[in-house]
Structure formats: C-alpha cells, structure tokens
Amino acid sequence: MNNNIVIPLNEKSEAVLLDIIKKHRLEETDEKAFEKVRAHKLFNDGATLKLVRDLLSEKINNIQFFDALQSELGISKEATKNLAIDIMQKLVPLLEKIPEDKLQEYNRKKRDDIERREDEKRIIEATKLKKSSQELLLEKLKGLIPDDDFDKKELEKPYEVKKVEVKDVEEVAKRIKEQREKSGHIGTTGGDLQRKGQSDKYREPAE
Numbered sequence: 090m091n092n093n094i095v096i097p098l099n100e101k102s103e104a105v106l107l108d109i110i111k112k113h114r115l116e117e118t119d120e121k122a123f124e125k126v127r128a129h130k131l132f133n134d135g136a137t138l139k140l141v142r143d144l145l146s147e148k149i150n151n152i153q154f155f156d157a158l159q160s161e162l163g164i165s166k167e168a169t170k171n172l173a174i175d176i177m178q179k180l181v182p183l184l185e186k187i188p189e190d191k192l193q194e195y196n197r198k199k200r201d202d203i204e205r206r207e208d209e210k211r212i213i214e215a216t217k218l219k220k221s222s223q224e225l226l227l228e229k230l231k232g233l234i235p236d237d238d239f240d241k242k243e244l245e246k247p248y249e250v251k252k253v254e255v256k257d258v259e260e261v262a263k264r265i266k267e268q269r270e271k272s273g274h275i276g277t278t279g280g281d282l283q284r285k286g287q288s289d290k291y292r293e294p295a296e
Contacts, residue, residue, distance in 0.1 A: 113172050
C-alpha cells in the first residue's frame with residue numbers, strides 16, 4: 090500500500106470520465122444533485138474518480154473497488170461490470186501516478202508544456218494571418234489589372250529586339266534623300282539645306 094501517490098486529473102481524462110458517466114446514465118438530476126449537496130456527498134463522477142484513485146494507489150484491491158463502485162452508485166452488478174470495463178479501458182490509461190514529493194515538479198512541467206503549446210498555437214495563427222494578408226494584397230493588386238492584360242505567360246516571354254540589317258538602313262536613308270530632293274531641298278544636314286535656285290547672300294559669287 091502506498092499512501093504517498095497523487096493521481097491528478099487533466100483536461101482529457103476529466104472529459105473521458107464525464108463521457109463514461111453520461112454513457113452509463115449516472116448523471117444526477119437537479120433534485121438528486123441538490124440532495125447530495127445538502128448531505129455533503131460526492132456526485133457520481135467524483136465518487137467514481139475517488140475509487141479509481143484508491144485502486145491505483147493500492148489503497149483497495151479490485152474486488153473492493155468493484156463492490157464499492159456498486160454500493161456508492163447504487164447500480165446492479167451487471168451495470169457495475171460494464172462501467173468498470175469502460176473505466177479500465179478508457180480512463181485508467183490516461184491517469185498518471187505521481188509521488189507526492191514530485192508533484193510540484195510535475196505541475197511545473199505541465200505548466201511549461203501548456204505554455205509551449207500555447208506559444209506554438211500563437212505562432213501558427215500569426216503565420217496564417219500573415220499569409221492571409223499577403224494573399225489579400227495580391228488579390229487587390231490583381232484587381233487593378235484587367236484579367237485580359239494579366240497574362241503570366243506573356244510576362245514570362247523573353248524581350249526580343251528586332252535586328253535591323255545595314256542594307257535596310259541604307260535603303261531608308263536613300264528614300265529620305267529622294268523625298269527631300271523632290272520637296273526642293275538638297276543635302277542631308279541642316280547646314281546644307283537650301284532652296285533650289287535661291288542664292289546665298291553670304292556666299293561669294295561664282296566666277
């Protein structure tokens with residue numbers, strides 16, 4: 090027998106215990122709950138948990154656990170058997186036996202673990218929020234550009250510079266010169282342009 094063992098109940102194990110109580114229809118009515126409060130008695134979930142703790146800490150054996158469970162809850166042997174099976178299969182595996190002198194360290198580790206999970210949760214939420222904001226900004230930017238113009242394939246095409254052959258340049262220059270001669274100009278530079286038959290008063294007369 091070990092009287093220095095503590096068996097804490099965490100959020101998950103508490104939920105399983107309540108599910109078992111509900112499954113076996115052991116929840117108190119309002120009237121019954123009021124009677125137990127007045128008599129300072131444990132509710133069925135509390136009484137069941139106390140017996141489970143006594144069993145795991147070896148204060149009672151399996152037979153004593155079974156008899157006490159039936160007596161405390163006021164149910165038949167068959168109902169007690171089915172209840173005990175659920176307790177052993179679903180609740181007991183979730184419970185931890187902690188030496189009383191290690192309980193403070195156990196609680197500290199549990200708090201640290203809870204804080205770590207909360208930090209991870211906040212990081213994940215912040216990452217999702219950031220990603221959502223970036224996607225929203227992208228949608229707004231895309232909304233400024235018509236869908237017909239927003240063609241990624243066109244953006245991915247390399248920019249091509251048309252190659253101009255030397256002979257093409259010469260041909261263009263020749264056509265420009267012909268057009269100027271037809272319009273009464275000669276030469277190809279601004280300093281040489283003058284009207285046909287118009288004398289230059291600053292030029293010496295030809296001999």
